[in-house]
Amino acid sequence: MKLISSLALIAALSLETCGPQPGGTADQAPGIGKTISKSKGMVAAANPDAVEAGLDILRAGGSALDAAVGVQAVLGLVEPQSSGLGGGAFMLVYDAKKGEVWAYDGRETAPAGATAELFIDPETGEPFRFFEGIASGRSTGVPGAVVMLHQAHQDHGKRDWAKNFNRAITLAEKGFRVSPRLAGMIERVGAFLVLKRDDNARAYFFLEDGSPLPVGFVRDNPEYAKTLRALSENPRALLEGPIAQAILDVVAQEPLPGTMTLEDMANYQPRKSRALCSSYRQHLICGPQPPSSGGVAVQSILGMVEPFDMAGLGPSAQSWHIFAEASFLAYADRNKYVADPQYVQVETEQLLNKDYLSTRAALINMHAAMADYKAGNPSEFMRGKDATPDSPGTSHFTIVDGDGLVVSMTTTVESAFGSQRMAAGFMLNNQLTDFSFKAVDEAGLPIANAPAGGKRPRSSMAPHIVFNPEGEFLFTTGSPGGSSIIAYTAKTIIGIIDWGLSPQEAIELPNVIARRGTVKLETRGLEPELTDEPERMGPAARFGLSEDMAKALEAKGHKLRRSKGEISGLHIIYRNEDGSLSGGADPRREGVARGL
Numbered sequence: 001m002k003l004i005s006s007l008a009l010i011a012a013l014s015l016e017t018c019g020p021q022p023g024g025t026a027d028q029a030p031g032i033g034k035t036i037s038k039s040k041g042m043v044a045a046a047n048p049d050a051v052e053a054g055l056d057i058l059r060a061g062g063s064a065l066d067a068a069v070g071v072q073a074v075l076g077l078v079e080p081q082s083s084g085l086g087g088g089a090f091m092l093v094y095d096a097k098k099g100e101v102w103a104y105d106g107r108e109t110a111p112a113g114a115t116a117e118l119f120i121d122p123e124t125g126e127p128f129r130f131f132e133g134i135a136s137g138r139s140t141g142v143p144g145a146v147v148m149l150h151q152a153h154q155d156h157g158k159r160d161w162a163k164n165f166n167r168a169i170t171l172a173e174k175g176f177r178v179s180p181r182l183a184g185m186i187e188r189v190g191a192f193l194v195l196k197r198d199d200n201a202r203a204y205f206f207l208e209d210g211s212p213l214p215v216g217f218v219r220d221n222p223e224y225a226k227t228l229r230a231l232s233e234n235p236r237a238l239l240e241g242p243i244a245q246a247i248l249d250v251v252a253q254e255p256l257p258g259t260m261t262l263e264d265m266a267n268y269q270p271r272k273s274r275a276l277c278s279s280y281r282q283h284l285i286c287g288p289q290p291p292s293s294g295g296v297a298v299q300s301i302l303g304m305v306e307p308f309d310m311a312g313l314g315p316s317a318q319s320w321h322i323f324a325e326a327s328f329l330a331y332a333d334r335n336k337y338v339a340d341p342q343y344v345q346v347e348t349e350q351l352l353n354k355d356y357l358s359t360r361a362a363l364i365n366m367h368a369a370m371a372d373y374k375a376g377n378p379s380e381f382m383r384g385k386d387a388t389p390d391s392p393g394t395s396h397f398t399i400v401d402g403d404g405l406v407v408s409m410t411t412t413v414e415s416a417f418g419s420q421r422m423a424a425g426f427m428l429n430n431q432l433t434d435f436s437f438k439a440v441d442e443a444g445l446p447i448a449n450a451p452a453g454g455k456r457p458r459s460s461m462a463p464h465i466v467f468n469p470e471g472e473f474l475f476t477t478g479s480p481g482g483s484s485i486i487a488y489t490a491k492t493i494i495g496i497i498d499w500g501l502s503p504q505e506a507i508e509l510p511n512v513i514a515r516r517g518t519v520k521l522e523t524r525g526l527e528p529e530l531t532d533e534p535e536r537m538g539p540a541a542r543f544g545l546s547e548d549m550a551k552a553l554e555a556k557g558h559k560l561r562r563s564k565g566e567i568s569g570l571h572i573i574y575r576n577e578d579g580s581l582s583g584g585a586d587p588r589r590e591g592v593a594r595g596l
């Protein structure tokens with residue numbers, strides 16, 4: 001890999017005022033090796049109850065995969081706004097003994113009856129307003145998170161599948177304490193009234209007088225416990241029999257009922273493949289395959305940043321400028337080219353090809369922001385301009401066990417509380433709003449991420465596992481946050497590899513999201529504030545860029561949107577040189593990282 005010193009780079013750029021030298025090529029990529037473990041294990045997730053459930057399972061001799069089942073079961077109970085049984089997920093698993101990295105895809109799937117017009121109002125011929133699309137039956141895809149976990153459990157589980165639900169069942173029966181974040185979400189999302197429109201959700205999230213559950217309220221959920229018992233006996237219990245029927249009954253309700261059938265559910269299968277990996281400097285970076293754009297986009301940001309001396313520049317305005325420019329370009333490619341590979345050809349290899357990324361990086365001028373950020377064309381593809389909306393829900397967790405098995409999983413019901421409809425004790429997802437609402441663009445070109453029956457909507461979820469130059473496991477990373485996930489995750493990889501930060505420091509770097517022409521950045525000194533975006537509660541002012549740095553970015557021509565709080569929920573586990581583990585949890589949410 002060719003590394004260019006900052007002086008040489010700045011000298012070259014001041015002559016050329018264009019981009020850097022080409023980076024390395026794919027055939028120089030480092031490999032994946034085996035990793036000897038010296039730790040008993042660690043769990044980092046968005047809620048302490050979920051972390052304790054995972055640790056209990058590790059203590060009882062379960063693997064990281066067993067623990068993942070327990071963590072997800074608890075998250076679905078205590079953090080129903082973000083993820084759950086009714087949602088989907090992407091998971092990366094590194095098997096330290098075999099030296100393999102697997103990508104599991106439990107993404108929701110559109111029912112066979114879904115058409116390209118899924119979100120087009122037949123009366124006006126125009127796309128529905130986004131909120132109408134979310135709060136509907138037709139936004140719900142066949143849920144995949146649990147069957148994906150089961151598939152991975154068959155590969156990597158060490159103890160009985162059923163036992164992993166025990167703690168969540170007890171917590172659901174005895175009740176859990178409503179956390180400040182959950183209480184805040186019920187209050188704010190509840191204010192839009194849709195959550196109250198659903199009988200099950202109204203009875204569950206609100207007191208009899210209609211007020212939202214307060215912080216510390218002990219909420220039991222016997223229906224959820226019953227569903228977990230059914231799942232512990234039959235991992236496909238959501239997709240057949242009475243629970244499947246309960247889901248269908250709710251999906252079929254007005255307004256905008258969905259077309260999902262028992263056959264759609266019976267047909268659902270999770271997917272498993274090798275992870276999508278590329279090199280960054282001397283490290284190997286592995287993420288999910290499409291239909292998530294998270295792997296491609298994070299890795300293409302890194303590929304474009306790679307020729308620059310980020311280590312020498314440190315976390316400066318200059319570095320954030322490079323990061324922003326690379327992000328603009330990577331988001332443009334991701335918007336145009338990534339969708340379900342079983343429906344459209346997705347050229348991940350071309351998109352991550354080092355020569356291609358060098359031509360993209362060459363567009364970056366150190367002194368000035370680009371006037372226009374267009375997608376490249378690595379494969380001479382004709383694709384329409386994407387019209388996929390964006391909204392945040394989701395949770396990311398990570399687990400390492402004593403054998404060195406590593407899990408990095410991002411899991412979601414899409415928006416806050418998904419479609420805001422509840423069945424069998426859990427929320428139904430609104431994942432199909434991750435499709436483009438339009439199927440063709442103004443020029444008449446087909447849009448890659450258009451809805452279709454049986455198709456999986458594009459995701460931004462980006463669970464990653466990073467390997468050191470010896471091919472050993474180094475760290476995991478990933479976050480919730482809609483399409484901002486890509487920027488949140490990429491900054492942590494640069495923070496750790498280039499800036500030598502600890503996991504916690506990397507998480508607490510300011511979030512800088514450069515997409516569609518605007519740089520949104522956490523800015524220090526602004527009071528955190530509630531906004532109209534329901535999940536936005538971050539106490540971000542603490543982590544923001546200084547106003548001086550923001551001004552330096554403006555001086556380069558960037559259009560800034562100063563953010564008073566981002567909703568990253570980054571969780572990282574890092575393997576130290578002596579084999580011990582360090583964790584990091586995002587203070588913008590309620591998570592913790594704890595080891596055994």
Ligand code: GLU
Binds near residue numbers: 460
């Ligand atoms: N549905 C989004 C996705 O799959 C995630 C939403 C979020 O992170 O809040 O990319």
